[in-house]
Amino acid sequence: MVKSSSNSNKVRCPVCEGGQASAFGEKDGYGFLKCDGCGYIFCHPRPSQQQLAEFYAMGDAGAGITATSFPKVSSRKRRGFFNALKLLPHYFARRALDVGCGGGFVVGAMKMLGAREAHGIDINPNATNYAKEHYPNCYFHTGSFDEVKEIASGFDFIYSSEVIEHVEDVEQYVGFLKGALKPGGVVFLTTPDIESDQVPEDKISWNTFSPPQHIQFFSEKTLTMLMRRFGFSPIRRASDRGGAGIKMLFRLD
Template sequence: MQIQRCTVCNSEQVSILKAYEKHKLTKCTECSMVFAWDIPDSRELIAHYEEYGRDDYKSPITVKRYREILSKFEHARSLNRILDIGCGMGFFLEVAQELNWKTYGTEYTETAVENCRQKDITMFKGDLSEINFGELTFDVITCIEVIEHIQDLHSFISGIKKILRPGGLLYLTTPNIRSLNSRMLKEDWNVLCYPEHLSYFSKKSLNKLLESNSFEKLFLVSDGVSPERLLTSIKRKTVDHSTSENKDEKLRIQLEKNSFLKTVKRMVNGLLNTLNLGESLKGLYRFTHDDRILP
């Protein structure tokens, strides 16, 4: 089945991206959203996610970044509950537990759910729309590299609004379709992948989706550049994230150790953000729960 309207702004001003045919992409000229025009059938998706493996190496630098992200949620701590949608191996929530959050997660497969339960994370299995949370609500909901997998974006965000308390925070990260790598590599950008990824955001389209759903932006940045992703995309190889042996990780360790390089990295990220060219979009939004604009 072909989607005829923009999945963010509902405009009919959409056109198929001819150079991206193998990824089945359409672009909205109104809000710049890029999305898969074909809806994969659920059997295709389930088969895909049974095979889906998350990184199983918990990098110390990633843990440090997680602590920095979590520090931005402190002002919203009231119920003391945080939910990570598509929590993978539960690494982010493990760091949240160190900070005394009550942790909740969702995942698709029994293996992932069981693995996270072993870590004392309260787990829900399946799609957000199918899960019964009862009366549970959260101070913070995080979606780290998740929303690009979603096609029906407004119902996904509606699901979040039902369980996020008024004034609660939503933190999202997703690849930036306007990034330097995306622009240089075009259809060879190794983030592009049907049916795994169905929605590709720019700052503009992500902000539009959230602001039209009663979320107020606290920040939205595009930062990070992955030199190895660029190289491997050119070579058409996949990066193994499971050990610290990949070149990006080595580079990250070098950057952490050297204060001059850290300053350079901060400047590069600042420049990428100013130019909207960073590899990843990272946004923090507050749910304003404005009943006047709810249906």
């Protein structure tokens, strides 16, 4: 087998399905590749879902979350309210789901602002226990995408903020979003923008480059490419008001 360059690997790209990716760098013992075709940057080999579940249940990422307490509640509530308010036309009097809902702040806000039904899912049971305790008029489900897929159907709107950069398998994640939405349904996604001008030239030194929390990095181009492959069309990109993030709305065709 002839390699296309000295550091190119035969790896299927989960975004464009290309077959070659080059070494991009290493951080904290995790190796990253950049797809030769579309430029998508991803951890390879990726941590298993089991490793990630343990990390989120027991590691620093879940620190301080219990059924009765959640770090930075007031700022999360305020941010959740304003984020939900901007998206109101997409879920008013309809069924809304937050994928990666944490303590349920956006779910609670969507319900309060007029969602007919508001659900949240999260892999961290401490987070969903907190959410159930604080938002009894909403529905919360705990588990991996496989474990919660039974309830994930018939939604008009999905909110999923800062999740896609964490998940073990981005194709499974987008497939899950697709399965959960009605045709014509809308999804709002946010994720760090690897092409932001705020990212240092040595991208791997960016503090957001933090495996095993963040294990893949999108640009507007690669995110749109992945979503299109699953039948979503971009509606628009919202401003991140000086932040280094992508905030985009997509519609399931």
